[in-house]
Amino acid sequence: MADHRFRPVSGEKPCCDISKKAQICLCVVFGLLVVVIIAVVVGIVMSRPPPQHQEWKGAGTTAHFYEIILGRCYTYTQIVRPELGHKDCQKIGKAFTNAFLSKDPCSSTEQDYQPLMELTNQTVPCDKTLLWSKTNELVHEYAWVQQELFTLENTLLGYMADGLRWCGDPGSPEMNYQSCPDRRTDCSNNSVSVFWNAVSKRFAEDACGVVHVLLNGSVHNTFDERSTFARVEVFNLHPEKVHTLQAWVMQDIRNISSDSCSDASIKNLKLILSKRNITFTCENNYRPIRFLQCVKYPEHSSCRSKI
Amino acid sequence: MAALGRASSLLSLLPLLLVPAAGAGGARWRGEGTSPHLRSIFLGRCAEYSSLLSPELRDKNCTAIWEAFKVVLDKDPCSVFPLDYDLFISLSRHSIPRDKSLFWENNHLLVTSYAENARRFMPLCDVLYGRIGDFLSWCRQENASGLDYQSCPTSEDCENNPVDSYWKMASMQYSRDSTGVIHVMLNGSEPKGAYPVKGFFADFEIPYLQKDKITRIEIWVMHEIGRPKVESCGEGSVKILEERLEKMGFQYRCINDHLPVKLLMCVDHSTHPDCALNSMILHTRPRTCGCGGSPVLLH
Numbered sequence: 219m220a221d222h223r224f225r226p227v228s229g230e231k232p233c234c235d236i237s238k239k240a241q242i243c244l245c246v247v248f249g250l251l252v253v254v255i256i257a258v259v260v261g262i263v264m265s266r267p268p269p270q271h272q273e274w275k276g277a278g279t280t281a282h283f284y285e286i287i288l289g290r291c292y293t294y295t296q297i298v299r300p301e302l303g304h305k306d307c308q309k310i311g312k313a314f315t316n317a318f319l320s321k322d323p324c325s326s327t328e329q330d331y332q333p334l335m336e337l338t339n340q341t342v343p344c345d346k347t348l349l350w351s352k353t354n355e356l357v358h359e360y361a362w363v364q365q366e367l368f369t370l371e372n373t374l375l376g377y378m379a380d381g382l383r384w385c386g387d388p389g390s391p392e393m394n395y396q397s398c399p400d401r402r403t404d405c406s407n408n409s410v411s412v413f414w415n416a417v418s419k420r421f422a423e424d425a426c427g428v429v430h431v432l433l434n435g436s437v438h439n440t441f442d443e444r445s446t447f448a449r450v451e452v453f454n455l456h457p458e459k460v461h462t463l464q465a466w467v468m469q470d471i472r473n474i475s476s477d478s479c480s481d482a483s484i485k486n487l488k489l490i491l492s493k494r495n496i497t498f499t500c501e502n503n504y505r506p507i508r509f510l511q512c513v514k515y516p517e518h519s520s521c522r523s524k525i
Numbered sequence: 526m527a528a529l530g531r532a533s534s535l536l537s538l539l540p541l542l543l544v545p546a547a548g549a550g551g552a553r554w555r556g557e558g559t560s561p562h563l564r565s566i567f568l569g570r571c572a573e574y575s576s577l578l579s580p581e582l583r584d585k586n587c588t589a590i591w592e593a594f595k596v597v598l599d600k601d602p603c604s605v606f607p608l609d610y611d612l613f614i615s616l617s618r619h620s621i622p623r624d625k626s627l628f629w630e631n632n633h634l635l636v637t638s639y640a641e642n643a644r645r646f647m648p649l650c651d652v653l654y655g656r657i658g659d660f661l662s663w664c665r666q667e668n669a670s671g672l673d674y675q676s677c678p679t680s681e682d683c684e685n686n687p688v689d690s691y692w693k694m695a696s697m698q699y700s701r702d703s704t705g706v707i708h709v710m711l712n713g714s715e716p717k718g719a720y721p722v723k724g725f726f727a728d729f730e731i732p733y734l735q736k737d738k739i740t741r742i743e744i745w746v747m748h749e750i751g752r753p754k755v756e757s758c759g760e761g762s763v764k765i766l767e768e769r770l771e772k773m774g775f776q777y778r779c780i781n782d783h784l785p786v787k788l789l790m791c792v793d794h795s796t797h798p799d800c801a802l803n804s805m806i807l808h809t810r811p812r813t814c815g816c817g818g819s820p821v822l823l824h
Contacts (some may be wrong), residue, residue, distance in 0.1 A: 251563070287569075289569010289573060297660055359638075362638055381577060513785045516788055521788065
């Protein structure tokens with residue numbers, strides 16, 4: 219049997235019993251093979267789809283988020299409140315997105331929004347602040363008609379952000395349009411909730427004189443301690459600036475029951491405020507806003523009789 | 526912060542356009558100059574209208590719409606015709622829900638309040654091509670390329686100016702696309718008359734109404750609280766309008782101080798005697814056109 223394959227080679231590398239030419243050939247082939255393998259690996263890595271955004275339970279960033287906030291910023295500063303015409307909307311837009319892009323959307327902090335808040339600082343005249351809880355549609359209809367009153371959504375920053383959703387992703391420079399954290403089921407320190415807490419706080423801190431709040435007398439918890447109004451706004455009113463909080467408690471026009479101002483939750487609100495040295499007054503079914511409700515139900519008996 | 530709350534009230538417009546002063550301060554024209562950041566406002570409004578308000582409009586390409594619009598920014602500011610906006614309109618038009626059209630003269634803010642951001646009615650300013658241009662102004666410089674930010678021509682300067690031609694085209698399209706019951710809100714306290722016989726409604730809306738798609742026309746003559754009742758249904762220019770509509774073969778109805786709108790006006794005047802609710806219902810009975818017989822006046 220020919221065992222020439224295993225003929226020992228004296229003095230040199232134990233395994234290589236081939237000619238020098240063949241050695242070079244082998245090395246070249248081996249080298250090429252390595253290069254090819256590397257190329258294939260790199261190719262696979264490069265062509266792999268980019269890392270997916272994290273998946274959350276809430277709706278994703280609003281489509282065209284940036285165009286919308288920019289357009290709103292200009293509309294607000296050029297047309298709605300031209301006295302703010304000096305504001306730099308490009309800078310503001312950038313500051314807004316910098317607050318959440320490339321960051322964990324569940325670890326948002328008020329500090330993230332500081333640069334944005336500084337750029338959008340705005341003075342609301344005394345006695346013109348209008349807070350609200352569970353009266354979203356009605357309060358904004360009223361603010362539209364009574365244009366000297368300001369809800370948070372009538373300030374520059376509130377106006378820009380109203381109704382929008384946004385979040386980023388630590389692994390990506392882009393907005394996550396697929397999903398964003400839901401406050402209850404994902405995390406409470408999400409980009410959107412933290413934003414509204416921060417701006418609500420500032421809105422309350424800046425208020426002076428008589429502050430109004432529009433409350434819903436037709437729901438179970440008219441003054442709800444879990445609401446932004448209760449948690450953030452009430453506690454950030456400054457007693458040295460705000461001497462009175464006046465509540466307008468509106469009931470659904472089709473179902474007017476008892477005096478909402480003597481409701482237990484309202485008494486609770488009164489107590490909280492008195493401890494803070496702020497006077498509390500309350501009015502049921504404030505007439506101007508009752509008219510607004512009547513627009514929807516003009517034939518209703520309450521809209522026919524003198525109030 | 527709610528879905529539709531303030532988000533769509535782009536038109537919470539406190540100061541109206543400045544009253545054009547004839548050649549004041551050396552400005553070439555009488556109207557407001559080009560709105561700063563026109564393109565950003567335009568794209569933002571288009572994006573917002575498309576994505577937030579009307580899900581079925583999501584296929585609108587706002588960039589293409591802007592490209593179609595901006596051709597007029599290169600034209601002589603006195604040579605911009607309604608048809609120059611033809612492509613812009615065809616890219617941005619969309620259907621108007623039946624019975625939701627609301628035409629108006631001399632009560633822009635009241636109309637936008639009442640329309641409730643297209644929830645109750647859809648006036649021209651709540652249609653995409655109306656929303657985009659609302660309260661904006663634009664024109665090229667007279668003898669150079671580039672926009673004129675100082676002033677832009679009004680109809681008194683020249684007829685074929687960019688802004689008027691835009692609204693003419695938009696008005697015509699809005700009329701053509703309106704179906705069902707058509708509503709018109711007029712200002713009965715306007716000293717010059719509630720129905721301007723030469724105006725956008727008269728010249729660019731009525732003529733383009735599609736008779737076969739319209740069931741009837743409802744006219745509301747609103748009187749401002751605490752202001753004189755210059756005209757009411759059946760009087761003055763309102764009578765001219767009624768006669769015109771009758772001649773055109775439309776069924777119509779005219780109502781003084783339509784109650785829901787009156788209630789809205791009262792929000793701001795809640796203690797005024799005109800807003801004592803009991804008295805309000807007595808004067809809002811409609812005057813109708815029997816169309817075939819003579820109009821019946823009811824009180």
